[in-house]
Amino acid sequence: METMDILKIVLPALLVLATAYLLIDKMLRNEDKRRNFELKKNSNTTITPIRLRAYERLILVLERTTPSTLIVNIASPGMTNLDLHTQLLTNIRQEFSHNISQQIYVSDECWNHIRATQESLLRLVNTCAAQCNPTSSASELAERIIQVYGASEQPPTELAIDKLKKEVRNYL
Numbered sequence: 727m728e729t730m731d732i733l734k735i736v737l738p739a740l741l742v743l744a745t746a747y748l749l750i751d752k753m754l755r756n757e758d759k760r761r762n763f764e765l766k767k768n769s770n771t772t773i774t775p776i777r778l779r780a781y782e783r784l785i786l787v788l789e790r791t792t793p794s795t796l797i798v799n800i801a802s803p804g805m806t807n808l809d810l811h812t813q814l815l816t817n818i819r820q821e822f823s824h825n826i827s828q829q830i831y832v833s834d835e836c837w838n839h840i841r842a843t844q845e846s847l848l849r850l851v852n853t854c855a856a857q858c859n860p861t862s863s864a865s866e867l868a869e870r871i872i873q874v875y876g877a878s879e880q881p882p883t884e885l886a887i888d889k890l891k892k893e894v895r896n897y898l
Contacts (some may be wrong), residue, residue, distance in 0.1 A: 780831035793875045797868045810864035811855040839886040846882040
């Protein structure tokens, strides 16, 4: 009989203990989820504007490094092909290096498109420069670059800009 009395006391106590444990565990998990949600919400209000500025800056970099824009901003009377070639390479590298920190705000895929654009532009400038006489007028190189770039089915700059725009739309 003693064992029966002990079971009558211990069994309900164990059930109450198990129920209390499960309820408290569930309550703590819900509280943890709520806290994580609040942290994400607060960080999003801080990060979203920064992230959007990063997208804006990267779009500006891509627009500034479009060959026609670069050439208009760099070319000056009396420049040779060699001078223009050097200036174009310098400006492309500078534009991208000044904004390299923006990669932390965009996806890896998007950043890879931007890097590919830079490499493609450098390759385009070098290829076109190799086809021109270094001492000739810079207009020869400028025309060749714009022709080759314009003949591209979908220029790398446009691909990268499209990728950035899609990512921003998905983010918002």
